[in-house]
Amino acid sequence: MPPRIRVRPRALCIRCLESTTPFSRPAASYASVATASATTPAPPIHQTIRSAPPILRYPPTQPPSHKPPEVRKTQLHRQYQSLLRSSPLILIFQHNNVKAVELMSIRRELAVALRKVDADRLKSGQDTLAEDIRLQIIQTNIFASALRVVEFFNPEEGTLDHTPHPTDPRTSTSAQIPQTSNDAADERFKHGLSRRAYEVANNRKLKLELEPILSGPLAVVAFPSVTPQYLKAVMSILSPSKGDFPAPTRRANPDYYEPSVQQGLQKLMLLGARVEGKVFDVEGTKWVGGIDGGVDGLQAQLVHMLQGVGGSLTSALEGASKSLYFTVEGRRMDLEEKEKGPEEKKE
Amino acid sequence: MLTRFLTDVRITFNPFSARSKSARLFLSLIPPNARTEGMKVEAKMLPRTSQEPANLAVKFKDGKEMNLDLSKMRITDVMEEVDRHSRTLARKEELLGN
Numbered sequence: 001m002p003p004r005i006r007v008r009p010r011a012l013c014i015r016c017l018e019s020t021t022p023f024s025r026p027a028a029s030y031a032s033v034a035t036a037s038a039t040t041p042a043p044p045i046h047q048t049i050r051s052a053p054p055i056l057r058y059p060p061t062q063p064p065s066h067k068p069p070e071v072r073k074t075q076l077h078r079q080y081q082s083l084l085r086s087s088p089l090i091l092i093f094q095h096n097n098v099k100a101v102e103l104m105s106i107r108r109e110l111a112v113a114l115r116k117v118d119a120d121r122l123k124s125g126q127d128t129l130a131e132d133i134r135l136q137i138i139q140t141n142i143f144a145s146a147l148r149v150v151e152f153f154n155p156e157e158g159t160l161d162h163t164p165h166p167t168d169p170r171t172s173t174s175a176q177i178p179q180t181s182n183d184a185a186d187e188r189f190k191h192g193l194s195r196r197a198y199e200v201a202n203n204r205k206l207k208l209e210l211e212p213i214l215s216g217p218l219a220v221v222a223f224p225s226v227t228p229q230y231l232k233a234v235m236s237i238l239s240p241s242k243g244d245f246p247a248p249t250r251r252a253n254p255d256y257y258e259p260s261v262q263q264g265l266q267k268l269m270l271l272g273a274r275v276e277g278k279v280f281d282v283e284g285t286k287w288v289g290g291i292d293g294g295v296d297g298l299q300a301q302l303v304h305m306l307q308g309v310g311g312s313l314t315s316a317l318e319g320a321s322k323s324l325y326f327t328v329e330g331r332r333m334d335l336e337e338k339e340k341g342p343e344e345k346k347e
Numbered sequence: 348m349l350t351r352f353l354t355d356v357r358i359t360f361n362p363f364s365a366r367s368k369s370a371r372l373f374l375s376l377i378p379p380n381a382r383t384e385g386m387k388v389e390a391k392m393l394p395r396t397s398q399e400p401a402n403l404a405v406k407f408k409d410g411k412e413m414n415l416d417l418s419k420m421r422i423t424d425v426m427e428e429v430d431r432h433s434r435t436l437a438r439k440e441e442l443l444g445n
Contacts (some may be wrong), residue, residue, distance in 0.1 A: 214369070
C-alpha cells in the first residue's frame with residue numbers, strides 16, 4: 001500500500017491564487033501535491049467513446065423521500081397510501097374513547113362474522129378475504145395527507161423512460177436503472193413520499209370530498225375488493241340497523257351481547273365510506289351493502305340484459321331481411337309464372 | 348370538560364358538513380365509562396344533503412336543559428358553555444359538604 005499523503009485543499013487553493021505573485025510562500029509542504037495535476041492519467045479509451053452506464057444512487061426499494069424516512073410518521077404515511085390505493089372500499093368510523101378491552105372484543109366478533117362469510121364463499125368456490133379485513137385505528141391527519149397524495153398526485157411519465165434499453169448492445173448492463181439522482185427534490189420521482197408528491201398534495205386549492213369527515217378520532221375498515229357480502233357482515237356487526245343489516249341474534253351468537261362488545265359498539269359511529277374513489281354517506285353505504293352478488297352479480301345482470309337486447313336486435317334485423325327476401329321471392333315466383341303462362345298458352 | 352353533572356346528551360349533525368366538527372369532538376370528549384354510569388348519549392346523523400345545523404341538547408342533574416347550535420361554535424366555546432353550569436353544580440355539591 002502506498003503511503004497516505006494528506007492533501008490540504010485550502011493549501012492548494014492558496015497556491016492557485018497566489019501563483020502570479022513573485023514571492024509565493026511554499027503552500028504545500030509535500031512535493032507530490034504540487035505535481036498532482038500533471039500526473040492525472042487520461043481516461044481509458046472506452047470511456048471516451050461511449051457514455052458510462054447509469055448507476056443507481058440509492059437502494060431500489062428505498063428512493064429518497066422528502067421527510068426523513070426512518071420516522072414513524074413517514075412510514076404511516078406510506079402505509080396509508082398503500083392502504084388507500086389497494087382497497088377500493090373503505091368504511092370510516094369515529095371511535096369515542098373505546099377502551100382496549102372493548103376494541104379487542106369488537107375485533108373478535110368481527111373476525112368471527114367474517115369467518116362465517118368465508119365458509120359460505122368457500123362452498124361456492126369464491127375467494128376468501130376474511131384475513132385482510134380488519135378494524136384499524138388511524139392517525140387522522142396523516143391519513144388525510146396520504147389521501148391527498150393518492151387523489152392529487154398522478155405522475156405521468158415513468159422514471160425509466162430515458163434509460164437505455166437493456167437489449168441495446170451499447171449498454172453494459174441489462175438492468176433498467178432510472179436516471180434519478182439521490183436527491184428527494186428530483187422531479188422525476190413518482191413515489192408518494194417524494195418532494196414533488198408532497199408539493200402537489202399540499203396545494204390547498206384542491207379540496208378533498210372527504211375533508212370534513214377527516215377530523216377527530218377515526219378508524220377504518222378496508223376491503224381489498226368491493227364485496228357486498230363482506231360489507232354486509234361488517235355492517236351488521238359494527239353498525240347494525242333493524243332492516244337491512246340486523247345484528248346476529250342472541251341465540252345465534254351470545255358472545256356478541258357481552259357488555260364489553262355492546263358498550264364498545266355504542267361508541268363506534270359509522271360516518272361514511274369511500275367506494276372506488278367516490279364518497280358515500282351512511283345511506284349510500286347501506287345501498288352498496290344491499291347489492292346482491294357484488295360486482296360479479298352486477299356484471300351478470302348487465303350481461304343478461306345485453307344478451308336480451310342482442311337477441312331482440314338480431315330478430316328485428318332478421319325480420320326486415322326476411323320480409324325483403326319473401327317479397328323478392330314472391331315477385332320472382334310471380335314473374336316466373338307470368339313467363340311460363342304465355343308459353344303454356346302457346347303449347 | 349366536566350361531565351359528571353350531565354345526564355342526557357343528544358347530538359344531531361351532518362358528518363359531511365365542515366361545521367359539525369365541534370359536534371363530533373364533543374362526542375369524543377365524553378369519558379369511556381359515562382354510558383355505563385347512567386348518562387344517555389344519542390348521536391343522530393343527518394343525511395349528506397341536509398343543510399340543518401349541528402345541534403346539541405344537554406340535560407343536567409338538577410333538571411336544567413341546554414340547547415346549543417354547534418354550527419357556529421368552536422369546541423372550546425361549547426365546553427365553556429356546558430362547564431359554566433356544571434361548575435355551579437360542583438360548587439353547590441361542595442358546599443353541601445360531602
